[in-house]
Amino acid sequence: MRPPVSHHHPAGGASRRPLRLLIVEDEKRLALSLARGLTAEGYAVDVVHDGLEGLHRAGEGTYDLVILDIMLPGMNGYRVCAALRAAGHEVPILMLTAKDGEYDEAEGLDTGADDYLTKPFSYVVLVARIKALLRRRQGPGASPVHVHGDLRVDTAARRVFLSGEEVTLTAREFAVLEQLVVRAGEVVSKGEILEHVWDFAYEGDPNIVEVYVSALRRKLRAGLIVTVRGAGYRLETGR
Numbered sequence: 001m002r003p004p005v006s007h008h009h010p011a012g013g014a015s016r017r018p019l020r021l022l023i024v025e026d027e028k029r030l031a032l033s034l035a036r037g038l039t040a041e042g043y044a045v046d047v048v049h050d051g052l053e054g055l056h057r058a059g060e061g062t063y064d065l066v067i068l069d070i071m072l073p074g075m076n077g078y079r080v081c082a083a084l085r086a087a088g089h090e091v092p093i094l095m096l097t098a099k100d101g102e103y104d105e106a107e108g109l110d111t112g113a114d115d116y117l118t119k120p121f122s123y124v125v126l127v128a129r130i131k132a133l134l135r136r137r138q139g140p141g142a143s144p145v146h147v148h149g150d151l152r153v154d155t156a157a158r159r160v161f162l163s164g165e166e167v168t169l170t171a172r173e174f175a176v177l178e179q180l181v182v183r184a185g186e187v188v189s190k191g192e193i194l195e196h197v198w199d200f201a202y203e204g205d206p207n208i209v210e211v212y213v214s215a216l217r218r219k220l221r222a223g224l225i226v227t228v229r230g231a232g233y234r235l236e237t238g239r
Contacts, residue, residue, distance in 0.1 A: 018044040019064040019134060024054030024080065025096065026072050034067070037123060038130075051075030055083055063091055065133055068113070070097040078111050085112035092133040092171050096121075114171040116208075136171050146181045148237045151224065153181045160220075167219050172197065176212045180225060180235040189232035 021038055025031035026049045035045045046063075048054050051072035058066050058080070066084075070077035081093050095113045115129050146153045152161040158174055160167045169177065175197040180188055190209045213225055213233055226234045 018042055020044045020046070020062060021065050021067060021130070022054070022058055022063045023047045023067045024051065024058070024072065024077070025049065025067070025069040027069070034123075034126070038127075041127060049073075051077065051080050055080045058084055058091060059087060059089065061089060061091070065092045065094065065130060067094050067096060067130075070095060081113050082111040090171075092136075094126075094129060094133060112170055133171060136175055146184070148181065148184050148235065151181075151220070153177065155182075162220055169216075169219065173212055173215055173219070176209070177216055177220075180233060184235045184237045187228045187232045187234045192232070 019042075021043045023031050023034055023038075023045060025034070025047070028049060031047045031049065035047050038045050046057065048057055049072075052074035054066075054068065054072065055075060057063075068077045068080060072080070075083075077095055077097070081095065084091070084093070092114045093112065094115045094117065096117050096119060098119045114133055117126060117129065146155065150163045154160075155178055158171075160169055160174065160177065176193060179193050179196050190206055193209050194206055213227075217225055224236055226236055228234055
């Protein structure tokens with residue numbers, strides 16, 4: 001038997017559809033507290049407390065963003081995230097964990113998560129991260145296509161092609177690549193990437209940029225993004 005799903009919907013008679021969030025968190029008091037706060041922000045929020053149920057609900061494809069704890073009964077958050085990505089679901093995923101360390105963060109990103117928060121975290125930071133992910137999900141509207149050698153980045157459709165083959169990136173990976181591609185040939189500092197991709201509210205380790213650049217190098221080509229020691233990163237244009 002599946003555990004019950006808690007539904008929280010914003011009050012008022014707004015005519016447009018509120019953005020729908022799914023919280024998958026087994027700490028019930030934390031989950032319900034987040035749900036109340038996010039409902040007050042205007043989101044429609046559902047809560048489940050089990051990994052398998054979270055996978056089932058997220059797999060329905062009706063959510064705009066999933067907040068996913070890592071330590072869950074039934075199926076852990078890493079496996080839930082990997083299963084959603086393997087099934088082709090592109091919903092933004094913000095992972096929560098009581099752990100701390102680059103290995104855990106890298107593992108979460110490798111499974112397809114778009115962002116990562118370590119408990120305890122600031123509610124203000126959580127809301128800022130959610131809004132940033134949703135903005136990038138919705139896209140900026142008409143944007144140019146950038147072509148550099150055999151790399152083609154369509155910032156409107158948010159698609160990347162290398163030698164004619166499409167490369168699947170997470171929303172955060174794409175955002176990092178976008179900062180490099182719009183300034184191809186120039187050095188982009190780590191601070192600039194943090195400011196534009198993680199927003200002003202980011203309070204974590206700035207070395208998170210290195211984790212994403214490494215992921216891009218694995219998915220694209222090792223020599224495509226060059227590290228300029230002490231200055232930042234540069235997307236090569238002559239390859």
